[in-house]
Amino acid sequence: MRCIQEPIAWKDKAYRLPFFTSSMAIKISGLKRGYGKVRVLDSLDMNVDEGSIYGLLGPSGCGKTTLLNVILGFLIPEKGELNVLDNNAQVPGSDVGYAPQELALYLDLNISETLMFHGRLHEMSKSKIEERGEWLKSFLDLPDFSRIVGKLSGGEKRRVSLAVALLHEPRLLLLDEPTVGVDPELRARIWQHLRTITDDGTTIVLTTHYIDEAGKADRVGLMRDGRFLAEENPLELMSKHDTNSLEDVFLILCKRKVVA
């Protein structure tokens, strides 16, 4: 009996764990990338554990979105090493779910059509899309599926955008400012959900402006001028700098950099 069940379990999710002993979802070292003469990312190292939430924190213009675009494979590094998931991973492709900072939704479609469209891109069956849709609807508290996306409120659109990224159950989620314009209660629920899916082995990299929010991540990368000031667990980072807010850590590190 056990022998019959095992391959199914293996196929289901366990395969993510044993074969890659490093269990590193993203490993970047010495990354350099800019646009033309403008240097955006320089000598950047990044380590994201599989099945964790990684918070990218930093002022706008520090290179967060550029970094996500490198991870997505849109931007080719000028220098440095980049490993995303494993060699066979489809990135860009069905192994990654991406929610850009812009809502990136077709405003003339309704929610059901939106999910159907994106599901088809990932070659999901109609019934699978509907099943996932129902689940996402209750989870993200989405409005009625017949509503036209263009007529939804900002927060509702943000949730639909998130639903699109989650739809095909990707191994890696890249979320650019996923909680902007979402009320605190829902934000808490979104985080709760992100935590649930990381327990299943999904890796999440998100950018945020809300410093307190980043404190819930397993690891934060404090970014400034195209590199990390620190890359650590937020609690450890706070205790190391003897403070109870990430904002203070950021300020301390910025000052130290200026002095150095």
Add this chain to the structure above:
Amino acid sequence: MNWNRIGAIASRKFASIRRDHRMFAFIIMMPAIQIILFGYAIGGSPTDLDVITVGEHPIYSELEESELLILHNVSDLEVAKQQVENGEAWAVIESNGTTLTVHFDASNQQIMQTIINEIKTATQEIYPTLALQIAEPIHGEENSEFIDFLAPGIMVLVCFMFSLILTTMAFVGERNDGTLDRLFAAGVQPSEVLLGHLIAFSFIIIGQVSVVISIAVIVFEVPMHGSIILLFSLGLLLGWTAMCLGLFLSTKAKSEFQAMQLVMPIIFPALLLSGILWPVEALPFGLKEFSMLLPTTWAAESFRSIMMRGWGLSNPLIWKSFIIIFAFGAVALIAAAKSLKVRS
């Protein structure tokens, strides 16, 4: 009404106009180019018009003086008529001593008028008694009207212009609102995006071409001597080519406004240099050769030939048009796919 505020708004706007060099160039250059093109392209006399003379008459040597006509002498009238039938010449002039009979290809009213004027000028000076008789035209209508010349060209322009604008505009928005990035993140290839758009827009151009042909033929009673299916196919192909070009342009534009700036310099030459408003035979120096590079020139000439001359796909002009217009579209589509990169 506060003039201070009005002044502030005016100077703010002026500052942005001055800063946007492309727009500044666009505002100054475009009207200049349009007027110059218009001056060269429209209203001039068509030149190098092949005309066949049959038999002998002193008037022929007089006609040789014409700067617009190129005379060819053929002894047999039927052979000469066949040449006009095949589009190798515009008219056959036949003389029986007291009367000149002209057999026209009346598919192009401007050219027909030019030839008539040249003959009249030559005869009036030396043989005022010589009668000029216009025989039943080999191609086109006996009482050819300007609209018969214009309609095929305008139909071409409409098929081309709207497909071009439609795709250019539609695609720029998708590149800017992040939706295209999302597709690329899902592993979609640029060629897949382009082909998907082409298929969807095809339904629009099928409707567009049908409406254009129906209105011309039914409402305006433009003569239709050839196959309507052939005409429809060519219109559709032109629409596709325009869409491919539009997709390419939109990959180069950062905003809808820039897209408009890219579209306008294409529509005007297409209008003025493709023989739509005026025969390409009247274009000066290199412009005539240039116009042969435009798909709209081939489409306009073929539309006119299908409608007025009743030519079919076996005619070299028609099948060449299909090939050239298709090739133009294919090149534009490949360029669009190359320009629309996932990785940079």
